[in-house]
Amino acid sequence: MATGVPAPTLLEVNNLNIDYYAANGAVHAVRDVSFSLKRGEILGLAGESGCGKSTLAFGIARLLRPPAVIAGGEVLYYPRKQPEDELRAARRNRKQRQFAEGSSFDILQLTPKQLQAFRWNELAIVFQSAMNALNPVMTVGRQITDVLETHRPDMTAQQRQERAAELFKMVGIAPDRLKSYPHELSGGMRQRAVIAIALALNPELIIMDEPTTALDVVVQREILELISKICKETSTALIFITHDLSLLIELADRIAIMYAGKMIERSTSQAIYQQSRHPYSYGLLNSFPTLHGPRRKMVGIPGSPPDLRALPAGCPFHARCPFAFEACTTVQPQLSVVDASQPDQQVACHLYDQTYTQQLPTVATLAAGYEALAEGREVR
Numbered sequence: 235m236a237t238g239v240p241a242p243t244l245l246e247v248n249n250l251n252i253d254y255y256a257a258n259g260a261v262h263a264v265r266d267v268s269f270s271l272k273r274g275e276i277l278g279l280a281g282e283s284g285c286g287k288s289t290l291a292f293g294i295a296r297l298l299r300p301p302a303v304i305a306g307g308e309v310l311y312y313p314r315k316q317p318e319d320e321l322r323a324a325r326r327n328r329k330q331r332q333f334a335e336g337s338s339f340d341i342l343q344l345t346p347k348q349l350q351a352f353r354w355n356e357l358a359i360v361f362q363s364a365m366n367a368l369n370p371v372m373t374v375g376r377q378i379t380d381v382l383e384t385h386r387p388d389m390t391a392q393q394r395q396e397r398a399a400e401l402f403k404m405v406g407i408a409p410d411r412l413k414s415y416p417h418e419l420s421g422g423m424r425q426r427a428v429i430a431i432a433l434a435l436n437p438e439l440i441i442m443d444e445p446t447t448a449l450d451v452v453v454q455r456e457i458l459e460l461i462s463k464i465c466k467e468t469s470t471a472l473i474f475i476t477h478d479l480s481l482l483i484e485l486a487d488r489i490a491i492m493y494a495g496k497m498i499e500r501s502t503s504q505a506i507y508q509q510s511r512h513p514y515s516y517g518l519l520n521s522f523p524t525l526h527g528p529r530r531k532m533v534g535i536p537g538s539p540p541d542l543r544a545l546p547a548g549c550p551f552h553a554r555c556p557f558a559f560e561a562c563t564t565v566q567p568q569l570s571v572v573d574a575s576q577p578d579q580q581v582a583c584h585l586y587d588q589t590y591t592q593q594l595p596t597v598a599t600l601a602a603g604y605e606a607l608a609e610g611r612e613v614r
């Protein structure tokens with residue numbers, strides 16, 4: 235148990251490594267990932283398909299199944315202080331939140347029983363295509379009250395009904411729709427209902443893995459605005475996973491970008507928007523049109539991510555990077571602050587290492603490099 239970390243920290247992932255043991259070799263899906271999350275903070279996790287975002291989320295939630303193996307690291311969780319009445323109820327009901335010691339514990343070390351109490355109470359997850367996860371033969375109201383009945387047996391039936399109605403109002407659905415079956419709701423409403431279920435026990439942390447990809451863009455945006463509003467109002471922290479970096483810029487407080495199992499840049503959304511530093515982040519941002527940003531020439535990232543069973547030496551992005559030089563093929567760059575005026579922005583790229591470079595690249599440099607690449611010209 236670690237102590238002494240300031241109270242605002244909710245989660246601290248340290249040097250997490252996750253492999254899949256496949257017949258033709260171990261897939262290193264998450265490699266030495268570290269980050270922290272504050273209470274009420276929205277962290278966006280972005281990266282192309284297959285870069286390890288879902289594996290990281292599943293690892294944090296202890297939902298990995300074989301052949302996945304946690305090869306190292308820890309996931310420290312700092313529980314909130316509980317009010318005395320909740321503590322008394324928790325003692326009576328062993329499934330209810332019982333993590334009130336005020337010091338951290340490693341989620342990876344929880345027993346199955348402790349995990350049962352941890353999930354839903356502290357951490358709720360909304361998966362890809364979650365709206366199809368609703369039980370088709372049960373009303374949505376019943377699905378909410380069932381969760382409450384299992385985890386809050388102290389509540390009366392009347393209190394459960396009231397809480398379900400309150401949750402539906404929170405996600406913008408009229409409470410009389412609690413009587414509806416999932417097929418009677420639109421896709422957007424089903425997604426809202428799933429979010430209501432995730433919020434039912436007032437968790438401190440919600441992980442959403444591409445929750446809106448099945449919806450059209452207008453509904454997607456409405457749901458994202460709703461999620462962000464609820465998280466801010468209820469001080470719920472959120473880890474939001476998507477491959478669409480431009481979506482995250484509008485939603486998240488901070489963004490972490492993953493490539494080939496590693497975090498290669500992390501920063502505030504604003505800094506990523508104004509000046510994404512890693513050539514991969516820049517390429518990712520420019521692979522999607524934005525609704526509100528400046529007009530940019532869209533240039534895709536060439537090539538595809540490396541095989542996670544046989545990773546190249548040096549920077550994993552070097553084979554696709556318009557700016558790669560010799561050190562990038564041999565020395566693995568580490569996340570570090572590259573501009574003292576922006577201590578929150580950390581980048582793993584040799585372009586910002588003064589051992590190799592005298593002049594830091596700017597957004598214009600990155601844009602010119604990608605354009606030259608697209609036009610088949612020499613980059614440097």
Ligand SMILES: Nc1ncnc2c1ncn2[C@@H]1O[C@H](COP(=O)(O)OP(=O)(O)OP(=O)(O)O)[C@@H](O)[C@H]1O
Nearest residue numbers: 254256261263282283284285286287288289290542
């Ligand atoms: N059961 C498995 N066995 C072997 N390899 C796996 C397994 N599940 C995932 N992987 C591999 O682990 C890597 C990371 O996958 P993961 O699903 O975490 O990526 P992702 O960034 O979430 O992608 P997506 O956006 O497509 O969900 C990929 O290379 C994937 O092929």
